[in-house]
Amino acid sequence: MSELVIKNLHVNVEDTEILKGVNLTVRRGEIHAIMGPNGTGKSTLAYALMGHPDYDVTEGEVFFRDENILDLGPDERSHLGLYLAFQYPVAIPGVTVANFLRTAINAHRKAADPEYKGVPIPEFRTMLKERMDHLMMDHSFAGRYLNEGFSGGEKKRAEILQMAVLKPEIAILDETDSGLDIDALRIVSEGVNALRGSEFGALVITHYQRILNYIKPDYVHVMLNGRVVESGGPELALQLEEQGYEWLREKYSSVVA
Numbered sequence: 001m002s003e004l005v006i007k008n009l010h011v012n013v014e015d016t017e018i019l020k021g022v023n024l025t026v027r028r029g030e031i032h033a034i035m036g037p038n039g040t041g042k043s044t045l046a047y048a049l050m051g052h053p054d055y056d057v058t059e060g061e062v063f064f065r066d067e068n069i070l071d072l073g074p075d076e077r078s079h080l081g082l083y084l085a086f087q088y089p090v091a092i093p094g095v096t097v098a099n100f101l102r103t104a105i106n107a108h109r110k111a112a113d114p115e116y117k118g119v120p121i122p123e124f125r126t127m128l129k130e131r132m133d134h135l136m137m138d139h140s141f142a143g144r145y146l147n148e149g150f151s152g153g154e155k156k157r158a159e160i161l162q163m164a165v166l167k168p169e170i171a172i173l174d175e176t177d178s179g180l181d182i183d184a185l186r187i188v189s190e191g192v193n194a195l196r197g198s199e200f201g202a203l204v205i206t207h208y209q210r211i212l213n214y215i216k217p218d219y220v221h222v223m224l225n226g227r228v229v230e231s232g233g234p235e236l237a238l239q240l241e242e243q244g245y246e247w248l249r250e251k252y253s254s255v256v257a
Contacts, residue, residue, distance in 0.1 A: 002065050002081065002169045003027040004049070004203070009060035011041075011048045018044040020226035021060070028169050028201040033212055033237060036223035037245050042205045043087060045223075046174040050074050050084040064170070079111035081169030085159040085176050091147040097158060098128060098142040101165050108166060131164040135191050153184035160191040167195065171202045177211035189214030209241040222248055229255055 004026040011019035018041045026032050034042055048055040049062060051074040062069050069077050092100065102124050110116045129139055135157050147155050156176055163171055173192070177185055192202065192215050204215060212220075212234065220236040221228045224245070229252045230236065 002201075003063075004082070004170045004201075005061075005063040006045075006049075007061045007063070009045070009048065009062060010058045011044055012056040012058050013044060013054065017058070018226055019048065022223075022226070022228055024203075024221065024228055026170055026201050026203050029198045030201045030219065031196065031204060031215060031217045032202070033204045033206060033215075033217040033220045034223055034228075035206060035220065035237060035240055037207075040223040041226040042223055043174055044226075046084055046172045046203075046205055049077075049172060050082060051077055075107070076111075078166075078168075079108055083163055083166060083168035083171045085156075085163060085171065085173045087175040087178055089147050089150075089155045089159055091145070091150070093145050093148050095146050096143050097146050097161070098124075100146050101128065101162060104162070104166060128165065131161055134164070134194060135161055136187055137161065152179035153181065153188075156180060156184065156188050157191070160188050164191060164195065167200070169200065171195075171200070173202060173204045173206075175205055175207065177206055177208065185211060186214060209237045212237050224248060224252060225255060227255060 006022055006024045009019050009022040010017065022041070022045060024032070034045070036042055044055060048057060051072065057070055064077070064082060065080055067080070069080065072080075102119060105124070106116070106118045109119070128142060132139060132141060137157055147158060150158065159176065176188060180188060189211060204211065204217065206212070217234055217237070220232055220234060222230040222236070222240065222245070230248055
């Protein structure tokens with residue numbers, strides 16, 4: 001079974017330790033949510049898992065498909081089946097959504113088969129239109145430059161569209177609900193739920209319960225001061241919504257001091 005196994009992960013950013021020993025396992029077929037206040041290391045975890053060069057892993061291991069991925073580049077981690085949906089997707093002027101996605105698909109397939117010649121254009125167009133229809137996206141969206149002039153909701157839909165096309169084994173969603181209105185949140189969540197099954201797992205990073213009303217997690221974890229301090233089922237997210245984080249700060253005062 002493909003699983004993402006994080007063992008005692010320590011990460012520095014600009015010589016400041018942000019992650020201080022994270023342990024977590026996410027398997028295909030499971031949805032895990034990570035919650036916590038600002039500054040606890042949630043986004044740092046996401047970027048470190050995908051190999052962002054500014055995030056310095058000083059200790060620990062991360063295994064995916066039985067391989068320690070810390071020595072792999074971001075593209076190699078992606079080819080293995082990891083995916084990161086960004087909280088703040090960047091614009092790429094001059095590169096259309098369609099060209100970006102076709103290039104990404106070809107790169108993934110060529111990594112698996114060096115002799116692969118590229119996805120035929122008719123096949124790609126059919127697949128792309130099907131995925132866009134599911135996300136209620138106008139087909140003209142494919143001809144726009146990636147994220148250039150996009151609204152917040154359009155950027156997040158573009159991230160989920162990429163995920164729907166690439167079909168990762170484990171997806172990391174870094175505050176995908178940030179800046180979304182109710183309609184956009186529902187559509188984005190439906191896109192994630194459409195992939196849900198035995199072949200797909202996700203790590204959903206969020207501040208709020210509201211996205212978890214649409215994407216039902218199997219497990220909920222809470223991060224404080226660079227560590228996962230509490231884990232439970234969906235009821236833990238509801239408790240946080242009602243009571244906030246202060247009870248956890250008191251419970252783990254020796255950890256968060």
